[in-house]
Amino acid sequence: MAVSATKLEGALNQLLSAHKIKDYCPNGLQIEGKPQIQKVITGVTACQELIDIAIAKQADAILVHHGYFWKGEPEPLKGMKRARIAALLQHDINLFAYHLPLDVHPELGNNAQLAKLLGVTLRRGLEPWDPMSVAQVGKFDEPISPQQLTQRLQQALQRDPLWIDGNKETIRSVAICTGGGQSYIDLAASQGVDAFISGEISERTVYTAREMNIHYFSAGHHATERYGVQALGEWLAQQYALDVEYVEIDNPV
Template identity: 45%
Template sequence: MCERAEFLRTLDDLLQPERFKDYGPNGLQVEGRAQVAKVVSGVTASRALIEAAIAARADTIFVHHGLFWRGQDGCVTGWMKQRLALLLAHDINLFAYHLPLDAHPTFGNNAQLGLQLGLVAQSYFGEQELGCLGQRADGRSFESPQDLAAHIQRALGRSVALAGDQNKTIRKIAWCSGGAQSYFEAAIAAGADAFITGEISEPQAHYARECGVVYLACGHHASERYGAPAVAAHVAAQLGLAHEFIDIDNPA
């Protein structure tokens, strides 16, 4: 057990949110009990995750996607009221870290996605250098984009949308978890043969065909399942807390 303030301090020291220009607040988003004993980690602070944390008798939730984002109207109605009501009624702390959780070089979403896929980052690219550029840890190439897509599908358990040249060897691989479509042009400029992220929008298919760089979308949720439990497990072990990862499946 530790004080909530110590838990927050440990997270901030690890993830360094002050380094990032983000889309919402990082850190403690909803205040619950002053002492932390059991942490539930998950991808998104959905009602299903909050209900699962209550059932698990957790006093703290740690997520990548919190409740508050730039551009919201600020009204506590509908789904927002329902989620907040559950957190407040059960006195549960909600901690959320967005870009800092993507970026951590060991426990972050991009590092952990690379680990799942057997990729090693050699450099970084894109806005705030969130994108990773590297190759397979074993130094081998993928003989075709279809081989890489099949490899991703086996590792993540999700089908992969593939766009671009279907007949090229893949050696230099760029990746950025979640909805990182806007990083594709930077990946092309960085010299990638292929770019892996969670989502694809209409323009990226054309860029892939015209620029000769393969684009692979493996699911926003599927690409971001790994950072939150890695961070939470590390901090929980450091502070002597119980930790449980609860994966609320999402087809997106």
């Protein structure tokens, strides 16, 4: 069963409340391809390798978390950027991308999916003034040690997280912001949160964790953002009977 690209974009925009969220890129249909869609490839980032796989599998659309046209990037279609977009246009493949809307969705989002994997119940946004807060705060049912949280991250993400000791024996409350959310650690610490989980880490993050007594876990930008797009792909398959396939492109960062 095929569905029109226009209908699919409308459904995804509504589901993810894309129009309500200010972002660094356009969310939705970024590259227009064939009008009818049956085969969809999903992935974290619309890199050339993912595009090549989609072409080989004769996909009608690609759905990703990291698409194109970021604010501040060079505008000319040259080099790597030209090659990617040319391949999509040549093979008439639609490109759908949802950045922050996919991070914050309460059920299918990256934060929600990572929390589910770790056994965290999300309760509120870290930014109390923003109803669409990118970072979320939750709790474990029972306090755990930082060593136990490290093990859970290893098992869930299949990679070793970097743990910065926050000088607390146990963890009950935890803030989560997948991807490049390390700058939220100061806000989490000011609210008395026991631990913060994100994808990336900066040099200053180490000192904030140590001096403000909050454990910090850097678990990988790619690794922490694999699960939202997979959940969204499963939703598409169920709602529209589409052939949806997630493709993992290895990225150690």
